[in-house]
Amino acid sequence: MLPAFTDPHMHQISPRASPKFTIATSVFIFCCLLSTVRVLRDAPSPGRRQTNDLANGSDQRFAALKAALPPQGIVGYIGEPGDPADYYLAQYALAPLIVDHSPNHPLVVGNFPLSRPANLSDHLHMVKDFGNGVLLFANKDTQ
């Protein structure tokens, strides 16, 4: 039996553990340790750091564009169809500018990480290509 807790200001009561309790505790510990294997197995490999860090990559992609845009206000956005994740990442990188998912603004951010922009509106003309699929357009209709 381990020594009971010895704080002088407390009355320690140490009832004897029942055999059932001992068995249940042993099984409980075993199950927890099995689950620990999963915690370890699901951890990223130490040698493969930052491979999935999309936000960091997005910050780098938009850094030059961010410097060319006004510090506040609203800009438009066009990008590849489908997954809205690219748009969320663009907004995250360009905050505190508000990126509206619409071309109806004087300045429009183009985000085409996988393909070249196609079928663009005649009102949009490219101001600058910042590389990595990041482009800046001006909308002639809203000037």
Next chain:
Amino acid sequence: MPLALAALLCIACGFLLVSLGWLCRAPRTDDLLLRASLSVGYGLGIFSLTFFLARIYGVTNLVAVDLVVFALLLVSFLLLRTRAATSAIVSSTRQEIHGPPLLHRILTSAFAVALCVAVYSAILRTLAHPHGDGWDAFAIWNLRARFLFRAGTHWRDGFGPLLFWSHPDYPLLLPGATANFWIYLGHDDPAVPAIIGFLFTFCTVGILFSALSILRGRTAAMLGALALVTTPFFIEQGTSQYADVPLGFFVLATIALLCLHDYDSVNPFYSPRLHALAGLAAGFAAWTKNEGLLFLCAILAAYFLILVSSKILRDASPQPRQERPHDSWISFATLLAAVAPAFLLIAWFKLSIAPPGDLFSDPATTLHKLLDPARYWAVLKWYVKGFIRFGHWLPIPGTLVLLGFYWVAGSREGEEPALGFRSSILALILTLAGYFAVYLITPYDIYWHLRFSLTRLFLQLWPSTIFLFFVSYPGGAKAPVPGR
């Protein structure tokens, strides 16, 4: 260096606030661990509030504001260290189970291994995903922090209708605290929200361990903490920079403090200070996430209901009670007073700054949804499925392991649950019922909504569930408990 100074100031503010309300006499190590763990959350809550209030009033020198808050807390601490707090050394009781020495050694070793693995995994996850793991981290929480920090006087831009998809109605504890640290650094370093997530994760473990150790001894503390650190989903979410684990921290803090009051209620120098701390924790929970507001209402309603029902039962029973009846009402009043500032701040935030939330955006169909039995059946099925699958445990779900443990070891007998414990159980049930109701009326596709959020909602209550389970945990021969 600026980060270390900011962290020191933040935790010192939290420690002073916790110490202001501290009367619980406990073993020194448990007491220190509990206070230190609570201090991190309270400090971050204070940092968030000071940042938000400074932004509202246009104060630019935030460091000065933090220093003033620290000075005020320090002066209050020095002035309010009452005789009762320093001189009352009161005998308290706890019932601890001691198993065979070999079992104790195995448990200690298993806990040490599991904790090391959890810390190792959390560090690797944090390094691999410095901006958070999952869309919500940067599409909601860190995006809001960037707006608060980068926009300066234009900080309200981040709450405009164009950003509806980023849930601008969500409360600001995490973004506010993060932005406050960034002010010290001068740039928006992603390490800050990553460290905050890491701290919330392991301070939750700290509260669980130390509070259980005070209430039920080291065996229960290690079993409870073991169950939490071996929940893979807890470690995964804790480092993902979502708000569910921080919310779970404050829910656990509220419940642990209420239960510690039960433990401390043999104290003849009655003080409702622990209730003040519990109320603050509930307020911080509401300032962390909308579900925290639901929990805040649930804990107040539960406490009130249990108080009223206890009064009815007490009036009908001739047995004397340890705690004087009016003390319980003072406790409830203290709880109400402590949540009031956070409640008012959140109400003002929701009414003045944040756009309307999306959950109640379609009132016309709400009644129709509430009358649809198929929706009840769908949510119920997912609740059962979520309960069984919860936590990503391998290979047996943790919820079933706990149930099995309870079934084999037997129930605890001989003590009537106290007010704080009963209120906490009822509060968790009411919170789960609230989640259920929200799913019923959700404007989204119900299956999509359940699929992407239910397990995280369960996770918010998981540390508290483990805590309450082991507070009432079975095992051991029946022993008399003097003074109860």
